[in-house]
Amino acid sequence: xxxxxxxxxxxxxxxxxxxxxxxxxxxxxxxxxxxxxxxxxxxxxxxxxxxxxxxxxxxxxxxxxxxxxxxxxxxxxxxxxxxxxxxxxxxxxxxxxxxxxxx
Numbered sequence: 001x002x003x004x005x006x007x008x009x010x011x012x013x014x015x016x017x018x019x020x021x022x023x024x025x026x027x028x029x030x031x032x033x034x035x036x037x038x039x040x041x042x043x044x045x046x047x048x049x050x051x052x053x054x055x056x057x058x059x060x061x062x063x064x065x066x067x068x069x070x071x072x073x074x075x076x077x078x079x080x081x082x083x084x085x086x087x088x089x090x091x092x093x094x095x096x097x098x099x100x101x102x103x
Contacts, residue, residue, distance in 0.1 A: 027054065027056055028055050028056045028059055030098045031050070032063060032095075032096040032098055033048075034047065034048060034093065035086075044091065045091060047087055048063050048064060048066075048073070048086070048096030049084055049085070049087075050063030050096065051082065052082075052098075053081060054081060055081055058103045059103065060100070060103050061099070062074050062098065063085050063096065064096065064097050064098065065090060066094045066096070067094075073090065077101070079103070
């Protein structure tokens with residue numbers, strides 16, 4: 001009898017765990033990189049690119065280009081995944097990045 005009660009308790013505990021499990025939500029996952037436009041007799045231009053494979057629920061993303069000694073340049077805010085967004089170009093940059101915000 002004790003064995004049956006222990007088994008029933010285990011089944012109940014497992015059932016409760018399954019019922020209370022929260023649905024998985026995708027975390028925001030984005031890649032950023034620079035592309036270079038080679039120009040003759042002028043400094044090369046660099047562009048920031050961002051592409052997200054997943055974006056969390058109620059979240060928007062924008063890409064940025066860190067421009068040396070100037071204001072950064074941004075893409076518009078977006079929620080579309082698997083699409084590459086591109087910033088404006090600049091000659092002296094220190095990298096590309098992305099930011100997230102709540103919708």
